[in-house]
Amino acid sequence: MTLDLRIPMGLMFTLVGIILVAFGLATNGNAELYARSLGINANLWWGLVLLIFGMTMFLMGRRGQKKLADLPPPEPSATEVRRGH
Amino acid sequence: MLLYFVFVLGIGFALKRYMKTSKDFFQAGRALPAWICGLAFISANLGAQEVIGMGASGAKYGLETAHFYGIGAIPAMIFVGIFMMPFYYGSKARSVPEFLRLRFDEKTRALNACSFAVMTVFSSGISMYAMARLIQTLHVFDGLFHAMGRPPEDIFTFSIVLSAIIVLGYIFLGGLTSAIYNEVLQFFLIIAGFLPLVLLGLRNVGGWTGLKATLPVAYMHQWKGVMHSSTNPMGIEIFGLAMGLGFVLGSGYWCTDFLVIQTAMASKDMDSARKVPLIAAVPKMLFPFLVILPGLLAIALPTPHTVETVTKNADGSIIHNIQVVSPQVEQGKGIVPAKINPVTGQPMFTASGQPLLDYDMATPNMLLHYFPTGILGLGLTALLASFMSGMAGNVTAFNTVFTYDLYQSYIHKGASDRHYLAVGRWATVGGILFSIGTAYAVVSFNNIMDTLQLVFSVVNAPLFATFLLGMFWKRATGHGAFTGLIAGTGVALLHHGLTLPFEDRPGIHGGWIAVLHHYPSEMAQNFWGAIFAFSANFLVTVVVSLCTKPRPESELVGLVHSLTPKPPHHHLEWWQRPETLGIAVLIGAIALNIFFA
Numbered sequence: 001m002t003l004d005l006r007i008p009m010g011l012m013f014t015l016v017g018i019i020l021v022a023f024g025l026a027t028n029g030n031a032e033l034y035a036r037s038l039g040i041n042a043n044l045w046w047g048l049v050l051l052i053f054g055m056t057m058f059l060m061g062r063r064g065q066k067k068l069a070d071l072p073p074p075e076p077s078a079t080e081v082r083r084g085h
Numbered sequence: 086m087l088l089y090f091v092f093v094l095g096i097g098f099a100l101k102r103y104m105k106t107s108k109d110f111f112q113a114g115r116a117l118p119a120w121i122c123g124l125a126f127i128s129a130n131l132g133a134q135e136v137i138g139m140g141a142s143g144a145k146y147g148l149e150t151a152h153f154y155g156i157g158a159i160p161a162m163i164f165v166g167i168f169m170m171p172f173y174y175g176s177k178a179r180s181v182p183e184f185l186r187l188r189f190d191e192k193t194r195a196l197n198a199c200s201f202a203v204m205t206v207f208s209s210g211i212s213m214y215a216m217a218r219l220i221q222t223l224h225v226f227d228g229l230f231h232a233m234g235r236p237p238e239d240i241f242t243f244s245i246v247l248s249a250i251i252v253l254g255y256i257f258l259g260g261l262t263s264a265i266y267n268e269v270l271q272f273f274l275i276i277a278g279f280l281p282l283v284l285l286g287l288r289n290v291g292g293w294t295g296l297k298a299t300l301p302v303a304y305m306h307q308w309k310g311v312m313h314s315s316t317n318p319m320g321i322e323i324f325g326l327a328m329g330l331g332f333v334l335g336s337g338y339w340c341t342d343f344l345v346i347q348t349a350m351a352s353k354d355m356d357s358a359r360k361v362p363l364i365a366a367v368p369k370m371l372f373p374f375l376v377i378l379p380g381l382l383a384i385a386l387p388t389p390h391t392v393e394t395v396t397k398n399a400d401g402s403i404i405h406n407i408q409v410v411s412p413q414v415e416q417g418k419g420i421v422p423a424k425i426n427p428v429t430g431q432p433m434f435t436a437s438g439q440p441l442l443d444y445d446m447a448t449p450n451m452l453l454h455y456f457p458t459g460i461l462g463l464g465l466t467a468l469l470a471s472f473m474s475g476m477a478g479n480v481t482a483f484n485t486v487f488t489y490d491l492y493q494s495y496i497h498k499g500a501s502d503r504h505y506l507a508v509g510r511w512a513t514v515g516g517i518l519f520s521i522g523t524a525y526a527v528v529s530f531n532n533i534m535d536t537l538q539l540v541f542s543v544v545n546a547p548l549f550a551t552f553l554l555g556m557f558w559k560r561a562t563g564h565g566a567f568t569g570l571i572a573g574t575g576v577a578l579l580h581h582g583l584t585l586p587f588e589d590r591p592g593i594h595g596g597w598i599a600v601l602h603h604y605p606s607e608m609a610q611n612f613w614g615a616i617f618a619f620s621a622n623f624l625v626t627v628v629v630s631l632c633t634k635p636r637p638e639s640e641l642v643g644l645v646h647s648l649t650p651k652p653p654h655h656h657l658e659w660w661q662r663p664e665t666l667g668i669a670v671l672i673g674a675i676a677l678n679i680f681f682a
Contacts, residue, residue: 009270013277016463023459043459046281053277 010058013050020047121269122357123364125348127372128268129478131275136376136471137215140448143380146608151373157335159366159674163667165340165349166362172556172645173350174358181343182490188555188645190563191494196570198490200544201343202483206516209479210523216472217244217524219449245524248469249517252477256484256513264481265348271474272368278467279375285455286382333546333615341548343482363666370674376448383447476520484512543581546615547573547622554626559645565630573622580614 024044139153178184182201186194221240255263339345339362349361452464488509547570554561554569585603604610 009273012270013273016277020459020463027459040285042281042285042455042457046277046460046463050277053273 006057006061010054010061013054014058017047017051017054021051120364121265122348122352122361124272125265125268126345126361126365127369128272128474129345129348131272131471131474136468137445137448139376140380141444143377144384144447145444151377154369154373158339158369159670161336161339162362162366163671164336166359167664167667169340169556170349170359173346174355179489180485181341181346182486189566193563193566194490196567198486202486204544205479205483206519207523209476210520212472212476213245213248213520213524216248216469217241220244245521248473249521252473252480253513253517256477256480257510264477265351267477268474271470274470275467278464281460282451282455282464283374283378286379286451290382333549333619336549338545341552342545343486347482347485360666363670366670379451380447383451480513480516483516484509487512543574543577546577546618550619550622550626556645560630560635561626562630562633562635564633565626568629569622569626572625573618576621577614577618580617584610
């Protein structure tokens with residue numbers, strides 16, 4: 001399997017994080033909006049958390065794939081054989 | 086939200102290239118790493134009944150709901166990983182019914198395949214119905230529909246069709262791999278959506294101690310009053326709980342349901358396959374915080390009432406400020422509203438005159454209560470993701486069982502692999518169409534969780550006896566297993582027809598033959614039904630097996646415990662072995678139970 005799930009997943013969470021942080025920054029100080037989340041800018045903070053999580057996943061996925069590419073091809077050929085029967 | 090849909094379908098397209106044989110489509114080529122399968126293993130179960138149902142049960146029964154994890158899931162997951170996975174994975178069976186054919190005979194498999202196919206369609210239909218109703222109540226698409234000039238009644242249909250198309254899209258393209266990848270994605274999305282909710286909610290009521298102060302004592306203790314049925318909110322005593330939930334229902338679900346087993350069978354080798362349920366058990370232990378706490382918090386919050394505040398302006402004018410609260414909210418408890426009779430528009434009451442609470446709204450109302458615009462979108466997406474992951478698991482399980490166990494075995498034997506791949510794709514379409522039909526049929530249940538438990542207690546509970554005897558008793562025969570299964574299912578139905586929970590009237594909740602016995606709650610009824618079904622199956626299987634001719638032992642190697650060589654472990658260090666992981670998980674689960682006793 002050549003598609004490492006961590007890459008699309010990391011990308012998605014990074015994007016969601018960026019959107020939330022941007023929205024959080026734009027609405028920072030809007031007391032009415034954040035009254036329901038107890039005055040905490042939930043968008044900004046949770047956006048940051050997701051951003052960090054997404055980036056970590058993405059970088060880990062990239063590193064894993066690089067490692068796979070550096071490796072001589074025994075791994076892919078092994079899965080190929082198994083797929084045959 | 087849109088972004089999520091794009092990614093979901095994108096994964097389907099990216100994986101389409103790899104789907105060349107039916108094995109790729111139905112079994113993910115048996116090449117996935119253990120951690121992905123492990124997360125998909127719990128995510129397949131993390132559907133509607135988990136997120137909404139556990140929140141609902143949390144609000145209804147309190148922290149005792151965590152038994153579904155501590156007793157119902159963890160031990161069963163460890164058991165399936167350590168003891169049962171070698172037979173599933175090692176026998177080269179492609180589905181759970183196929184394993185039954187290898188171990189017993191053709192008719193046992195046909196029975197199981199049929200009942201399983203019906204059940205998956207039923208559960209995915211319930212998922213769909215719940216999602217559509219939720220979208221409708223939360224008014225997510227109201228603005229869009231208003232702009233398009235369509236009546237709001239269309240939202241129900243629109244949501245069902247939309248979710249069906251998305252799930253269909255990614256499964257049709259990428260098969261089980263795509264479903265598993267998306268389940269992992271959904272797993273993280275659900276955490277991302279619900280963790281901030283729990284954090285905000287806990288902060289609001291003053292942390293753990295604050296929550297304890299606002300709720301009755303029994304709500305906050307997992308084990309308190311469990312010795313007798315009248316002293317705990319769920320109305321079930323220790324024997325019914327341990328046997329019914331832990332041994333029969335829990336094991337029946339986690340050990341025999343192809344819905345979850347299929348993810349473990351997709352992993353790349355035997356060691357990974359055995360580790361899958363164990364890896365899954367680790368986050369499973371922590372999930373009560375994520376899904377049960379919102380329900381508890383919803384009950385703990387103050388109930389909104391109609392209030393009238395009078396303020397006088399400086400110029401002497403008087404302003405009446407009236408905050409009107411609808412009767413369904415007023416009759417409710419916390420922010421859990423009362424259930425409204427759709428015909429009369431009045432709150433509904435139980436047989437004892439208490440307002441009937443709409444517990445399924447506990448978790449969604451929490452989302453609306455705490456999340457501001459922005460993160461609210463994330464929360465709602467997480468909710469939708471949970472519905473879809475439940476649906477997707479059911480649909481992939483359905484298409485595999487239909488294609489391998491019904492179509493290939495009875496309808497069209499010996500066709501080319503390409504033909505079966507096409508059949509699998511169309512079975513996906515058919516399964517989803519049937520689910521849509523079910524979604525419109527399911528309306529009259531109070532609690533989704535209880536409904537699903539009822540289905541499981543009729544179909545799944547007797548099944549575990551068959552597998553247990555099949556794997557650990559070499560004398561068990563095909564005739565025995567078949568009659569045992571029939572007897573177990575029959576007893577489960579009979580039990581449901583003869584008993585009734587106190588709070589309900591005869592009908593769909595039981596007692597449709599005659600009421601011989603009253604249970605304190607629906608949960609108690611389900612657990613005991615499962616115990617009876619299991620025992621009936623066990624006894625009938627043993628008796629009939631002893632009367633019929635056993636299969637020669639040489640045919641059973643790899644299928645029965647005593648005739649299978651131990652899997653070799655020399656290549657693994659002691660801390661890498663599945664057994665070590667299993668013991669560690671067990672210790673963790675016990676520690677959590679003691680902590681919340």
